[in-house]
Amino acid sequence: MQENSHCNGMVDRYRILGPLPALPLTDTVTLRRFAAVDEVSAQDVILETLPANFGRDKQLALRKFLSRKVILEQVDRSQAGLPAFMHEIWELDEAAVTSCRLRVGETLLVYNISDRTMFAQRSHTPGDPENALLLAAICGLLLPSHQKNLGHGFLCPETIWGSRPDAVQLTDFAVAAFLAQLEQGSHEEDIHAATPEQDLQAVKKLCRQWLDSQADTADLQNAPDLQALQANLLTPRKPDNPPSEPVASSTPPQPEAVTPAPSAQPEAEAEAESPAPAPAGRRSALALLLLPAVVLLIILAALLGALWGKRQSANSPETTAAAPAAPPPEVALLTVQRTRSRLEPTFATSFTLEVPLPDCGPLQLAFLGQNTRVDLLWTESGLNLNTQTGKKEHQFLPWSSPPQPGQRFTVVKTTTTIAAYCNGVFLAGTVVSPQQWRQLKWLAPGDRKSIPKLSYQKIGTLLFNDDFMHSDGALGEWKALSGTWSVHSLQTPVRSANPFSFIGKGDAAEAAVGYWFWRNYRLQCAIQPLNAPRLGLKFCCFDDKTYYTLQWEKASGAEDSPAQLSLLRTADGEEKMLASIPLPQTLRSWYDFSVSQQEGLLEVCIGGNILLQAIDPQPLLGGGIALLSSGSEGAVFDDVKVSPCDSLRLLCPGGLPEAPPLLWQYEKSTPPAIPDAEALTCHSLWLPQPELANAELRVEFAALPQNHERYELSLRHNGIQEILFQFAKAQDSAAYQAAIILRQLGRDTVLASADCQIPVAGDGLYRLTLQVRGSDAWGSCNGQTLCYAAGLPSLAAGQAAVRQFTLDGDRLPGWRAISCALQPPLAPPLERIAMFTHEESMRLWNDPVLEWERSGELFWYRGDFWQDVNASLDLRQVQKFSTATSWGILFGTQAKDSSANVAIARLNYQPASKTLQLQIEDSIVASLNCPESPADLTLQRCGTLLLVKQDGKLLWNHPLPERLHGLCLVGRIGYGNTPAWANALTILANGITSYSFQEAPAAWTTASGTWEITNRWQCDPRWSFFSGVNLEGPACLWNKFQHGDRVSFDFFVGPKMDSERGKKYEYAGDFSLVLGADGRDISSGYSFMFAGWDNRGSQIVRQKKIMVENPAVTIPRSSAIHRQWFHLKIRKNHDRLTFWADGKLVGTCQDSEPLPGRRFGLWTWKNGFMIAQFRVSSDDYSPAPESVTEVPVLPKTPYN
Known part of the structure; x- marks a missing residue:
């Protein structure tokens, strides 16, 4: 140990025990070293810093060098002295920064040490009789690599560890020589590999320094190789000039050791986790020759080590905020039953009790990560969950009733969470930072019988999509559990826009698909009620006793009462109502349902509108899905999609709401103050879900930051790096500063920045937004783009975070709403069939x-x-x-x-x-x-x-x-x-939505007439398109979305053939679109009528008033239009209206008092027509809230 023994603190997963002698690499470069213990694996390690100016290019060169097959495959890492791995510092506590002068982003070489006595470096007094034995042991360590023509290259007292011949290790094998040449300016391709000859000369030099100068060492210096040198060292020799009086043997110098603090880990487990291989010296015959001296040295070393540990314990501060409760005594008897080293980013492990827990337990599951360890311990009294990084966190869940045989326990690990479930119901969980997870261990008492077997299930990205394009009678992956289920197809599906659907009938009809490990997903499905008394969806079906149900049920015996939409939770057969609302049901109309469960946050939407939201404090693990129907007519289902949840929205006007423990993580901290600046308090909200690469993160607040205060919005946060949008108040200026920043291991690189004035808050709220798509990122406030950065480094998906830095530490964060959602890629403006x-x-x-x-x-x-x-x-x-x-x-x-x-x-x-x-x-x-x-x-x-x-x-x-x-x-x-x-x-x-009508028209609702996929030509019924028909009055179809102040439509229409009304299309006309309406009456908006008023011309009509009429734009009523399609284009640019038909301008006009409506629809009058490739483009296209609950009525038209 060096003279300064007060180095301590946490460096990621490593607890610093003290400094070690530095390694002089060149005349100007020295590598600092520290003794440490890995808090996750209980492994003693040496941490060695790389040179201060060691850039990324040199790091890459070193990584390439360490990954060479010739080294990895031929050298025992710990025996020869290779580092276990390179480690970039992610997180430091204040003690490590102050006492060790380390910083985030610095790179360390980590060497595993077999035991803590290795930290001692012997003071090699010349002439000490053990020096020859120690040098022989060093030769023994080098021989295996020399036999493969590989050398250490930097053998010196600073790379030799241990004080006894039977306990010695090396470090810096080949690495120090490589680094020295790099620092001297050599290119990595020109660096000479270390050779055995270099090592031979280095050991001979040590012989000259450590052995008795009066002894005959000529045979040592003349040794041709290391094996001969080792043999000579083990041969007893006499001094050339023996002293006249015998010299009393002096007490051997004692090692300076670092004793660890008592570990909370079971001894048997710690041994199983880190079985460090014994150095070669331990296996030599030296131990037998020098057994008495070795025993004496061990006793003395242990005594001094204990004294040192006592002094260190008294002087070092506590490293944990709250120590976990000590594990039960029987934990020490646990032995490893199974290990797995190749862990997927997301997986589940499960076991089922065959006997009561006391007869097979306690049971332990250990997750070993790059900087975190998580242990779950099932005992007779309850479930213990311990999370250990730099600090320790402990959760204990007592059993409400003792676990019984047949119960299934599952632990799910995602990128950011680890959670335990019993029979599919949440028990306990913890949020962890993204990192590499190296090992999973399953431990149980070795003397127990019927120890449960642990299964492992990889969980990939969930994508399930079924439009039921199956042959008649084939259900595909679906399994009919009850009722009658069949696939319905049109006459010629190949020539139809949306030819297939799935129909369920009968009492409590149910069809299911999926697996128990489907979780954190959104289920979308189009449903058309056909007078079914009860219909709905099941999701997260872990088994037949545990699932969620969305049920839409008609009121029995009350025709005028609306149906009831309910969200139910069933766990182990017990049903509980989570939320419910009345919701009218229109027969034969399509509804676009969406249900999601994300770590306990449940949402039910129709047409994009959130109808039900509930928080389940004990969420279900997950599982498959099921379609529910009933009655003799039943219901029709189409376009079933299951995909990962890709959005999260938190409404928090009065503070963060109650939430499941794994949904988000809030932390308040005081980061180190900048010199000459006031200290700031950081309010940080981290969203473990969803994990996205292309995303939009938005925060709403009412008060702008003051001097030095700032907001940070983070995306692609993966524990190592993140993309930031920083919005700060400039000091002593009215301007604000915006920047896009790449933060890697605490180091910021500004990619783009700009000064901006205070943005306008129209409704009193400010909306900061960070958007990341591909290699581009940009930040905006209230719709104004403030800065833009291109060419981002290739970053994978990650999490989102919001940070607010305030001068007033007592002030709560001013967040009104926070949302994170998938940023969909820009899409083609047209969907072709x-x-x-x-x-x-x-x-x-x-x-x-x-x-x-x-x-x-x-x-x-x-x-x-x-x-x-x-x-x-x-x-x-x-x-x-x-x-x-x-x-x-x-x-x-x-x-x-x-x-x-x-x-x-x-x-x-x-x-x-x-x-x-x-x-x-x-x-x-x-x-x-x-x-x-x-x-x-x-x-x-x-x-x-x-x-x-x-x-x-x-x-x-x-x-x-x-x-x-x-x-x-x-x-x-x-x-x-x-x-x-x-x-x-x-x-x-x-901002463009294209309707090709290949899917069920769930975004539309029928107000009058018949709207369906049907044939256009009676003479050729093979071709089917979307159509609307009503020969008695208006056929009207409303869209369930609302357009913005600026909107455009273009689509194709054609007459539906009706030979009974004429063979030359004498009836063709009145093909119209209405916009700016209220969603009830056509006459409330602007109608753009192609061949209106029985083909007298084409018109732009405001409510019932004709603003523009062009008699030259009509439909040629002849057989020539039998296969013709007409292209209509309509544009509303605030108060300006423009209408084209087949490229011809019908007319344009301005309305000084624009109508306030935002709904649009298609309609015709006493006619039928076909629609194809309908496209809407708008500055705002969002779900119309009233479209969910509205009951269709016969609309009024300009003809009324």
Whole structure:
């Protein structure tokens, strides 16, 4: 030990015991070392710091060196002196920072030591008779590697540990020599490997230093190899000039040892966990030759070690906030029954009691992680759960009744939690930081019979999707538990949009699918009631006695009473009501149900609206799903999806609500103060779930941060690194500072930053948002993008966290709401139906070439964009088939005084001059000379920014032009109308919903008429599409979502053939869309009528008043339209309304008093029509709250 013995503290999982002698690497570089104990495995270790200037490139070189097969496969790590692994510091306590001068992010080499006496380094007095034996033992350690032509390369007193010939170990095998050459400027490819000859010379040097100078050592210096040198060292020798008087043997120098604090771990278990291999010296014959001296040395070392430990215990502070209760005495008798070293990120272990617990227990399950240990102990009195990192946490759950044979216990480990269940019901759990988990151990008394067998179940990402495209009579993976279940298909499913569905009938009909280990998921299902008295869903079905039920039941004998929607919990056969509301049920209407369970938080939604929410303090583990139906007609089910929960929203106007223990973790702390700055209090909320790579994190608050105060929003947090959006108040300034930061092991790298003024809070609340998608991250406040960073390092999925730093430590965090949700990737603006793509009559709405409209040398995409949009042009493709003088991408909008398109931003590449330019309005704002032609170009609208990327890398970042803040149109520069041209430009966008009607129309509700998938042509019934028909009045279909102030629609319509009304489509007309309505009456909104008033023209109608009518836009009533589809496009830009039919302008107008409604729908009058490829794009598209409970009524129309 060094002179300063006051080093202590926690370094991740390691408790520092004290400093050790440093290793001089070069004249200017020294490696510091510390004695420590691994609190997780109880292993004694030496921690060795790397040089202070050791950068990432050198770390990578060292990792490559340590992973070489020639070393790993041929050398015993602990025997030869290789480090067990490299460890980057994640977390330090104040004692470690102050006394050891360590910092987060520093890299350590970790060496396992067989016992604590190894920390002592012998003071090798020349002439000591044991020195020869010690040197012989060192030779014995080196011989195995020398036989494989591998050398230590840095043998010196500082790399030799232990004070006895039978107890010696080495460190820094090959590593120190490698580091020394790196520090001297050598490239890793030029570094010379250590050789046995170097070691031979180093041992001979030690012989000269440690052996009696008067002894005859010539044979030692002339030894040809290490084996000969070892033999000579073991040969007794006489001094050249013996003294005249015998010299009394002096007491051997005593080792300086570090004694551990008493361990709470069972001795038998600790031995099983860390069976360090004995050094080679222990296996030599030296122990037999020197047994008396060895015994004496051991006794003396133990006495001094005990004295030292007593002194250390008196001087060192407590390392735990609250020590766990001591385990029962019988725990010491536990032996390892099973170990598993290759652990999945998420898995479950289970066992079933065959006899009462006292007859087979106590039982223990140990999880050994990179910096955490978790132990679960089943005893006769209860379940103990101990979590040990730098501190220890203890939970004890007493049994309400003793565990009995047949009970099944399951422990589930996820990335961030470990939880125990009994028969599928939660018992206890703990939140852990993301890390590598190295080992799982199952322990039980060795003398007990009927010890339960432990099973292991890997749990992967859950994805289940069934649209019931099965052959008739085939149920696929479903198992009919009761009732009658069948797959229903249309006559020609190959030519139909949504041909299959699943029908259940009979008393208490139930069909199930799934496995017990499905958990933390969302179940989505479209349901159409067919007069079923009771229908619903089961989920988290652990077995037939433990599950959740969503039940929709009609009131018996009361036709006017609404049905009741209830959420029930059944555990071990006992049922409990969690939540319930009345909910009217409309026969033959489709409902989009969604139920989820996330660590005890249960939600029930219909059409995106949350109807029921409950917190189960003892949540169920999970399990399969089931569909429930009843009655002679039953119910129809379609589009069943099971996927991981990908969102979490907390409403906390009065503080954080009560929650299950694994849902979130709140912590209040005081981080180290910055010099010359006031101390801040950090309020941190960590969300273990959901685990996302692309996400949006939002926090709402009422008060902006003051001087020095700040918010931090964190995504992709994985324990080592995270992406931060930091929003802080600048000191002595009215401005605020925003930054996107990459934090790795406590070190911050600012990726983007900006000063900004106080954002406007429209409703008195401020909304900070961090969004991460792919390699891009951006932060915003109240919709204004404050900073944007591209080119993020490749980061995997992680957790979210919100931190608020305040000057007032007593002030509670001002969070009103916190939400974290999956950030879906930008999606194509149109969902094509593959089966219709090659049909000539349907090319109009499935051919990508026809999605572009020519305007001179420019081509404009026919869809509108109101939110983020990304347009990428593959220049490699266009240069193959086009000789244009320039290629590029346009963003434009509608002209102020007409319906024409006008370009606002142009990204243009000119191959002749090899110049890339960004032009906004009439000014070139950026230009770049490209020696080589770019592979692809991207123009992107991201919030309030305009981004330009070349070959995937951010090139320019500009504020979005004011005229593109609303409507954004996408165009391309370069003539061409071929499929290759159309496919060379890829558009991805947000805020667009495309209805191809391949799924059940659960987003729509029927107000009048018949709306279904049916055939268009009586002469060819094979082709089926979505249609609406009512020959007696209006056929009206409302969408259950509401649009924003700015919205566009485009879709295709065609007449439904009815030969009884005429053979030349004399009845075709009145194909209409209504928007800005109240969801009840068509006459409450704006109607855009194609061939309205019996084909007298096309109109824009405000309620019942015609604002625009164009008699020239009608439907040709002849057999020529038999297979024709008509394209309708409608746009509402605040107060401006525009209507096109088949590319012709019907008209445009402005309404000085825009209607307040936000609902839209399709309708016709005393007619029938077909709809295909319906697309809506809006600045706000959200579920309409009233759509869930509204009862459809016959709507009033402009004709009434």
